[in-house]
Every structure is written in C-alpha cells, then in structure tokens.
Amino acid sequence: MHRYRSHTCGELRSADIGKDVRLSGWLHNRRNLGGILFIDLRDHHGIVQLVVHPEAPGAKAVDDTLGGLAKETVIRVDGRVVGRGADNVNAELATGDIEVEVTEVEVLGAADQVPFTINSEDGVNEERRLEYRFLDLRRERMHRNIMLRSSVISAIRQKMTAQGFNELATPILSATSPEGARDFLVPSRLHPGTFYALPQAPQQFKQLLMVAGFDRYFQIAPCFRDEDARADRSPGEFYQLDMEMSFVEQEDVFGVIERVMTELFTEFGGGRHVTSPFPRIPYRDAMLKYGSDKPDLRARLELTDVSDVFAGSGFKAFADQHVRALAVPDTAQQPRRFFDQLGEFAVEQGAKGLAWVRVGDDGQLTGPIAKFLTEENVAALRERLAAGPGTAVFFGAGAFDEVSRIMGAVRVEAARRAGHFEENVFRFCWIVDFPMYERNEDTGAIEFSHNPFSMPQGGLEALETKDPLDILAWQYDIVCNGIELSSGAIRNHEPDVMIKAFGIAGYSAEEVEREFGGMLRAFRFGAPPHGGIAPGIDRIVMLLADEPNIRETIAFPLNGNAQDLLMGAPSPVDESRLRELHLNVRRPS
Numbered sequence: 001m002h003r004y005r006s007h008t009c010g011e012l013r014s015a016d017i018g019k020d021v022r023l024s025g026w027l028h029n030r031r032n033l034g035g036i037l038f039i040d041l042r043d044h045h046g047i048v049q050l051v052v053h054p055e056a057p058g059a060k061a062v063d064d065t066l067g068g069l070a071k072e073t074v075i076r077v078d079g080r081v082v083g084r085g086a087d088n089v090n091a092e093l094a095t096g097d098i099e100v101e102v103t104e105v106e107v108l109g110a111a112d113q114v115p116f117t118i119n120s121e122d123g124v125n126e127e128r129r130l131e132y133r134f135l136d137l138r139r140e141r142m143h144r145n146i147m148l149r150s151s152v153i154s155a156i157r158q159k160m161t162a163q164g165f166n167e168l169a170t171p172i173l174s175a176t177s178p179e180g181a182r183d184f185l186v187p188s189r190l191h192p193g194t195f196y197a198l199p200q201a202p203q204q205f206k207q208l209l210m211v212a213g214f215d216r217y218f219q220i221a222p223c224f225r226d227e228d229a230r231a232d233r234s235p236g237e238f239y240q241l242d243m244e245m246s247f248v249e250q251e252d253v254f255g256v257i258e259r260v261m262t263e264l265f266t267e268f269g270g271g272r273h274v275t276s277p278f279p280r281i282p283y284r285d286a287m288l289k290y291g292s293d294k295p296d297l298r299a300r301l302e303l304t305d306v307s308d309v310f311a312g313s314g315f316k317a318f319a320d321q322h323v324r325a326l327a328v329p330d331t332a333q334q335p336r337r338f339f340d341q342l343g344e345f346a347v348e349q350g351a352k353g354l355a356w357v358r359v360g361d362d363g364q365l366t367g368p369i370a371k372f373l374t375e376e377n378v379a380a381l382r383e384r385l386a387a388g389p390g391t392a393v394f395f396g397a398g399a400f401d402e403v404s405r406i407m408g409a410v411r412v413e414a415a416r417r418a419g420h421f422e423e424n425v426f427r428f429c430w431i432v433d434f435p436m437y438e439r440n441e442d443t444g445a446i447e448f449s450h451n452p453f454s455m456p457q458g459g460l461e462a463l464e465t466k467d468p469l470d471i472l473a474w475q476y477d478i479v480c481n482g483i484e485l486s487s488g489a490i491r492n493h494e495p496d497v498m499i500k501a502f503g504i505a506g507y508s509a510e511e512v513e514r515e516f517g518g519m520l521r522a523f524r525f526g527a528p529p530h531g532g533i534a535p536g537i538d539r540i541v542m543l544l545a546d547e548p549n550i551r552e553t554i555a556f557p558l559n560g561n562a563q564d565l566l567m568g569a570p571s572p573v574d575e576s577r578l579r580e581l582h583l584n585v586r587r588p589s
Helices: 059-067 126-131 140-162 203-211 251-270 283-290 338-348 373-387 400-418 459-467 495-504 511-513 517-523 538-546 575-579
Strands: 022-035 036-043 047-053 074-082 098-108 185-187 196-198 217-227 236-246 280-282 301-303 322-328 353-358 392-398 428-432 437-439 446-448 475-480 483-490 530-533
Touching: 022 047, 022 098, 036 059, 036 098, 047 059, 047 074, 126 530, 140 217, 140 236, 140 251, 140 538, 185 530, 203 217, 203 236, 203 517, 203 530, 217 446, 236 251, 236 538, 251 428, 251 475, 251 483, 251 538, 280 283, 283 400, 283 428, 301 400, 322 373, 322 400, 338 353, 338 392, 353 575, 392 437, 459 495, 459 538, 483 538, 495 511, 495 517, 511 517
Parallel strands: 047 098, 280 428
Antiparallel strands: 022 036, 022 074, 036 047, 074 098, 185 196, 217 236, 236 530, 301 322, 322 392, 353 392, 428 475, 437 446, 475 483, 483 530
16 A cells, blocks of 8 residues: 555545555544544645544544644545435535544644634634645635636636647746836846846847747746736736737737637636626726726616706716716615615715715606706706606716716626626627827827727827827737726837837937847837737636635735735845845935
8 A cells, every 4th residue: 555545525425435544645624523523634636534432442632643743634544334324424525425444543743723713714814824825725705716716727728728829938047128017127246237137027028039930929928027916916026918919900819819709708707607708898987887998887877968968067077077967767666775875885985975866667767856946957967868767867066087086986886786787707808999199198198098009990090190299009908807907908019110100209219229239129020910918827716716805816926015924935045145136225314
C-alpha cells in the first residue's frame, strides 16, 4: 500500500464497503458522542468521516492519539470502509453513505492552535484572513473559488485554441507605457539611472506579434498597475485573457469573444441563463439610458432625457438643467417608504434629494413636485415616458455627468426594490462607438478618452476634418451584469494616422517617435489591420463565483493598501542592495 494513501478523502463510496484503505489529510472536525469518536478528515478532494468505536481492537491507542490532536493536524489513518446506517447517511457529503473505522493513526504534521476556524465561515476580518491566507484557502468556499479559477483558465485555453489561436508569451520586463495607470518600475543594475517597467498590459507586444505575422494570439497574461484597490479591481497585479487578431473588423473580435463567454458562463454559471447574442449599445446611448458605460441590464428600466420638457419653465429646480427621468411602472401598491428609501439612497450617491411624482388612476400626478408641473409638462412627460396609472417617475437634475452617475445607480436600486430586476442571469452587452477624445476639465486640453492605439472611425480624414470631440473610435467594452470585463479596439496600424491622432492629443511627432518608436518602425514595414481585447480573468471568476469582492477569487492577493500581509511585501532593502542598484531612498517628510 502507498506510504500515505490508497484513496483520497473524497472518492470513497458505498461500492468500497469492506475495503481496507489508507487516507491522509487534515483533522477538520471532531465529535465524541457517547464514547464513540467521530473525525472529519479533509483533503483537496473532499471530506470523509472516520469513526473509532471504544470496543474495537486497539481503539484506546487510536482514541488517545486522535482525541488529543489540534484541529488542522495532518494525519495518516488506516481503516476499513463500512456503511452508515440509513438514519446516519449525510446527503450533504459525497462520501455520506460510508465511514472509515480507524485501526491505526500517524501524525504527519502537527498544528498549532489556528487563529480562526476552518470548518465554518465565521466573521474573521479580511486582514487576519490575508495574514494567514494559507489557512483561509483551506476553507471550503475559498478552496472552491480557486479551483473554479483553475477550471475557467483551463477551459479558456481550450476554447481559444479550438478557434485557431496560438498561446504566446510576451515580456515581463519592458519599457514604460501610456496605458493610463502608474507603472511598477524595476531599477536596472547594469544601466544606472534607468528602469524597466512591469507591463500594464502586453498591448504593444501583441500588436507587434500581428505585424510579425502570427495572425491569432492569446495569453493568460499577468498585468501590473500601481493603482488603488476597488471591490472589482485588485491592486498591483491581475490576469487577463489577452488576445489579438489580424485582418479583422470589430464584429470578428465580437464573434470570438461572444462564443468563449457564452460557453464559459454556461459551463460554469451554475445554471444561470446567459443572454445571447450580446446587444451593441453606443456609448452615448448607454450614458443616456443607463447613466453608465457599464450598464447592469438585469435592471429592466431605462432613463429618459426630459431636459427639453423643462427648458425655460417656471420650475427653477429643473429649468436650464440637464434633467433625466426614470419611469417605474406598477408602483400603485408601493408605500411611501419605498419613495423615501430611494431618496435616501440617492443622497448616499451624492444627490441633494430625489424628486418624484406618481400617476394616479385618473391620470393626475401626485407627489412632492406635482404642484410645480404645468399641464404641458404633465402631458409631455406622460407621452415621452409612456407613463400609465401606477407609474412612479423619479427625476435627477444638474450637470450631465453627475446626473448620469446618480440616476444610473438609482435605476438599478429602483429596479431591485420594485421587482423589475432579473435574478440568476448573466446579461452581457458590448458598449461601442466611444469618443476618441475628451476635454480635460481642469486644463481644457484635448486628451485621449480611451485607448490611444485605437483606429479612429473615418481614419485620417476624420482626424483632419472633424471636431476632435465628435470623432468616434473603433473601441469597445464588454460588460456583464454591470461589471466591465474588458476594453478592446481595432488598432491604429498606419503611422501617419497614429502621428496625427497623437498630435491632436498634444504629442509632437518627435515625442511619438521617441515614445513609440518600436511600434512605428514595425508599422512602416507592413502592418496588417488588427484588433483585440483582454477580458479580466479575476472579474470573470468573481461573477461566476457570485463573489462581491475580487480578492475572494485570487489565491494570494494584496490587501486594499497594496500590501502582502503573508509575505511582508513591500519591504525595505538594505543599503548594499541600494548601492548595487545605484539608488538613494528619499522618504516623505
């Protein structure tokens, strides 16, 4: 028999009754019932119940050993598989029909007292969990999440290969890039005063692979950005399905990713429906109808621009403002508390309040602002919003961006509270037609609004003849349930178009040559039209695992302050290493 095990803890079934087996794992739980000792033994594959009967030969020695061990001690046991009585079957365990009568035990790895329980999801704080992440990963939910991640990545590789893509690696040590976030810099020992940058994404390299003629590339790529944490973004590093294709248009990229995502979320989504095909929503429509460029389409409500209804009206709170209305049908039975709670929610989002009216059975409006609306206002609103009896209408007024943000959140919250929200579905969409440029509110300068390497719609002619703020780009985002999974684009592969596009954003031709000389040089030797995208692995797994925080899907994440509490990173280095790297440390005053 093998030194440590003949079977895993998760594989024994009623067909194994009568077999002598050897198992190894962690002491998960212990119970003593009327002198009979029960042990739950856990390994990577599952849990099996061990039993020690006091009258069995050698039971006292086994009982003395097992009874005195700390939970999470690693043990090896020998024993015989027996069936449980009908009244003792545990339907929640795959091994619940059997148990193992222990005849011998050996301690393989002693355990100290654990700082939190492993066999239950108690309320231990995240900092403690990250400090002892190796213990946290033993818990059933975390173990399941990490194995889901492994299975998802394996499935992605198979699906991409099946569509003719080749997995190719790109450098980790590279040059700084204009992706928009801060780079992590690595000092060069051999070239004093210079630095490598960890890649924010393999953007330039994957485009160079297209220029090199590899046609279809993908990679489960590590990316590094020195940015703050959010619930859906891990600080430091993250992984993405990075892909690029040659001789394609936007719809070709969509076709590949829609197939992968539909199959992936169907396979691992636990029976939740995946809506397909994914709708294409222009950026400006998304901002108007949903208040966000990452709309949660599970909420079956839309916003409507009603600014013109109140333009020049006597209702000063709305006159000469951008006004967005949200019509919520079937609210006749909703109590006043429904309206008050939505108002409180809007205030939490930064609003001063939330104006509303409700359409009565007689077609008249009631509510706090009804008295301020003229007959013309009422008629226009009812027609514009198709607001029948029982419909509540909520209003946001102010600057476009602020109203979009607040009313976008109110839209989803109202849908949840009023029963207009789909549960147990994955609602994907593509956001398309992003503006190529935007104006910096502080400086007034024209800047890239998205990816600077994107092809402008209309090419060089658009750059030379249009107002920059009117130019759209072949850029797109893929969104699922209000979570942006990725941005992508059809790339700008023509040097003269690239130089002109950067020129509008304030870069001189000399700066473009200096910053992106490698890519420009490649483009001048014949570049194919190409495009790609890079959906985030961490966010995909977060959605599939139904976790609210991305750190719950990563084995060893940094905390919200970008610290590794387990390994003690970041950490200082001694003076000799600094001298070797030609560095002096200047600490904040």
